[in-house]
Amino acid sequence: MPPKGQKTTVRRRIPGLPSLPRPLYGRTESLPNRALTHHHSHPWVQLSYAIQGVLEVHTDAGRFVAPPQRAVWVPAGMPHRVFSSPHTEMRSLYLDCSVTAWAAEGCRVLEVSDLLRELIRAFSTLPVEYDETGADGRLAQVLLDQLAAAPQVDLMLPLPHDKRLQQIYRNLQTHPEQPTTLGQWSQRLGVSEKTLSRLFLHDTGLTFRAWRQRLRLLGALAPLEQGQRVTDVALACGYDSTSAFIAAFRQQFGATPGEFFRG
Known part of the structure; x- marks a missing residue:
């Protein structure tokens, strides 16, 4: 982003x-x-x-x-x-x-x-x-x-090797804000949601939801460091509110965005 x-x-x-x-x-x-x-x-x-x-x-x-x-x-x-x-x-x-x-x-x-x-x-x-x-x-x-x-x-996003999961990764890397669920992805890719869920755990060690959240939050670091407003970054990452973004950021990195970059 x-x-x-x-x-x-x-x-x-x-x-x-x-x-x-x-x-x-x-x-x-x-x-x-x-x-x-x-x-x-x-x-x-x-x-x-x-x-x-x-x-x-x-x-x-x-x-x-x-x-x-x-x-x-x-x-x-x-x-x-x-x-x-x-x-x-x-x-x-x-x-x-x-x-x-x-x-x-x-x-x-x-x-x-x-x-x-x-x-x-x-x-x-x-x-x-x-x-x-x-x-x-x-x-x-x-x-x-x-x-x-x-x-x-732990500032690493594991990347999937399965070609179907790579399609999801490329899409979310460009548009991290999109709310497409794993069930919707399964329909697009012609594979069951259970199979995609199993593949995400196998390839990345994370559930789809946890992996997508990490992708969004790691992608937020550069614009935050550049001085963009937390509200704008939160919306660009797909969060409905600034408070939800800050809570997820704190859970992932152990600090709020302001504390993280002041440190």
Whole structure:
């Protein structure tokens, strides 16, 4: 759900790095428009982080969403695409596998503490070939230690693999406000409602209703971060009232929209 007046999406270029100059490498980027990269992978780990804006990393498993104070950990070799909202300020990190032996497998969203945020900011100002044996190298090691300790947060939408469910996903991704029930979808797709319900649980681990609510709420993060009114975002997500939207948001994220972005 792109913010109002920001429907143009530009293709973002992927840097051509034959290898990392250091085991921990930082990249700074300002993206004034909505941007995306094509499907790609790296031989190293990527931490996609934005001090401003909302990032989405799409893999075959799902959509991983990172508003400010969160970051997406993408394992080496995992095919993915990265989407960013307008006016995103990225501070990406690339990590050689030799310094991430502690990392769990799989793509995930991490919480970025105040300390970790400031370490990433400071690291982004260092020269590319910083002195690994001096103060810069020690800062890099503390940054790695904080990444290893960063807790995982549930900001992921699992994607279905069944082709019939993918039709539902594509439709709701474009029109999250539509109230079509699973029974109505079953009529459109020529399959029983019981079968669709079973497929949703099998492919996503969620009921259709819970999955649709998560899709709507994750899609609400970018326009909220851009400053759109909560009432407008609630209606665009298919909620009849602002209070119902705020209650669902609090249930999903443990905070109201205002508290979430103030944090």
